[in-house]
Amino acid sequence: MKKALVGYFSKTGSTKEIAVIIGANLAKKGTEADVLELEKITNTDNYSAIILGAPINGMRHIPEFIKFVEENRNALDGKVAGLFTVAYIYHDGRKIWRGMMNKSIAKIQKLINPANSTVFAGRIDKKMPAFANLLFGIGSDLPLDLINHAEIDKWCEEIGKLIKSAN
């Protein structure tokens, strides 16, 4: 059976970390996966399934990811089993910010039609200033690291089933 591809962009390492967890998880359940930075991918033809991940910066996906999706939309359309977006304030912040991030997600979804799309909580390196907590609507006691392994495992179960049913 062909391998799956987990392709990601990451600025500070957490999306990469989640991509590695996803790759290991899929392998454990019988689907071998290459975990690669999207810049290093030249051809997606040899993969049985594609999973893509990128973080949110400034309420939208990082520009590198948007560019990658726009440039490869024809090759990717309908072939992406899962899209995962990584964001820090998506789940805990004000609704208005979630709405802005959802617009970015919808734009990507429209371009490549992933079978499944999710948002994972990410991690920041240091506490935000009080005014930013207020602006974003998050408590000053919110942990810096919100990466939830149980949620990632659960998503991998769904994606694993999707991949197996398509093969």
Ligand SMILES: Cc1cc2nc3c(=O)[nH]c(=O)nc-3n(C[C@H](O)[C@H](O)[C@H](O)COP(=O)(O)O)c2cc1C
């Ligand atoms: C410059 C910058 C801008 C960010 N903007 C947002 C944002 O608009 N919304 C959000 O939920 N998280 C935001 N974050 C948090 C990141 O999405 C989060 O830290 C994520 O885990 C980063 O992924 P990475 O480590 O793969 O780069 C921002 C982080 C940075 C460094």
